[in-house]
Amino acid sequence: MSAQPALFEIEPSLRVPTRVGASRVTARRVKQILTKATGMVSGFDFTLNPYIGCSFGCAYCYAAFFQPDEAKAADWGNWVEVKENAVALVSQERRLAGAHVYVGSVTDPYQPLEKQTRLMRSLLEVMSELGPQPRLVVQTRSPIATRDIDLFQRFTHFKLNMSVTTDSDDVRKRYEPGCASIERRLAAVQRLSEAGIDVCLSLSPLLPVKDVESFAECIRASGARSAWVGYFHPGTRRFASGTRPNALTLAREDGWGFESYLDTVSQLRKLLPGMLTKSND
Numbered sequence: 001m002s003a004q005p006a007l008f009e010i011e012p013s014l015r016v017p018t019r020v021g022a023s024r025v026t027a028r029r030v031k032q033i034l035t036k037a038t039g040m041v042s043g044f045d046f047t048l049n050p051y052i053g054c055s056f057g058c059a060y061c062y063a064a065f066f067q068p069d070e071a072k073a074a075d076w077g078n079w080v081e082v083k084e085n086a087v088a089l090v091s092q093e094r095r096l097a098g099a100h101v102y103v104g105s106v107t108d109p110y111q112p113l114e115k116q117t118r119l120m121r122s123l124l125e126v127m128s129e130l131g132p133q134p135r136l137v138v139q140t141r142s143p144i145a146t147r148d149i150d151l152f153q154r155f156t157h158f159k160l161n162m163s164v165t166t167d168s169d170d171v172r173k174r175y176e177p178g179c180a181s182i183e184r185r186l187a188a189v190q191r192l193s194e195a196g197i198d199v200c201l202s203l204s205p206l207l208p209v210k211d212v213e214s215f216a217e218c219i220r221a222s223g224a225r226s227a228w229v230g231y232f233h234p235g236t237r238r239f240a241s242g243t244r245p246n247a248l249t250l251a252r253e254d255g256w257g258f259e260s261y262l263d264t265v266s267q268l269r270k271l272l273p274g275m276l277t278k279s280n281d
């Protein structure tokens with residue numbers, strides 16, 4: 001008989017496993033659920049993150065820089081904390097009404113744990129009832145998001161950013177081994193788009209692309225309404241987040257420098273006229 005991970009219950013509706021994959025899971029009560037948006041998302045009023053940490057553990061993840069505990073930052077990808085009182089806080093949060101909110105700035109709200117906790121789903125249910133509703137942008141690289149299409153459709157202003165960082169699943173496995181395949185992400189984008197959801201492809205950080213023409217064709221065929229592109233965060237400024245060093249090592253091995261990135265972006269711009277921007281709002 002295979003061993004099932006233990007579960008503990010925080011609130012009647014929130015079931016939290018003690019592990020997900022190789023990552024440890026714990027729960028934590030937080031004082032605030034909204035954070036004033038700054039830096040790359042300063043065009044928004046607030047950021048909202050249902051979890052602390054992320055079991056996807058992407059090699060380039062800049063979110064680890066926002067983790068004040070050095071041991072946890074170094075162990076990024078191997079632990080997740082569930083904000084156990086997130087639903088109660090959202091229910092009481094008056095600043096959410098009509099606010100422009102970026103969900104998933106330092107975690108993936110649809111990481112595998114979400115299948116069991118359904119925390120993001122509960123948050124969307126509460127927010128969809130607010131008047132006026134918040135204007136949401138949800139950032140993910142997980143096809144689990146398709147589970148909540150019915151809730152996305154309840155919002156007047158809603159956009160989902162799906163990260164698709166390369167056309168090659170071999171490349172994806174090296175930089176994002178914990179994430180879904182590129183094929184599954186593009187299939188999710190197609191499903192979301194067919195359901196009328198405004199999807200933006202986030203080609204950021206853009207990783208090595210094997211065949212630019214066929215990548216552009218996949219992007220066009222996905223049904224996404226827009227796409228934005230970015231290179232690794234340089235991380236050279238004081239107090240600014242930066243790319244984790246293992247991703248920069250992989251990029252060096254791949255010969256993927258800023259020049260290669262610029263060349264690929266220039267080709268994509270020609271193949272996708274008007275679709276590729278540098279904005280995510």
Ligand code: SF4
Nearest residue numbers: 054057058061107108
């Ligand atoms: S999914 Fe996002 S938050 Fe999670 S490890 Fe990858 S880049 Fe970081």
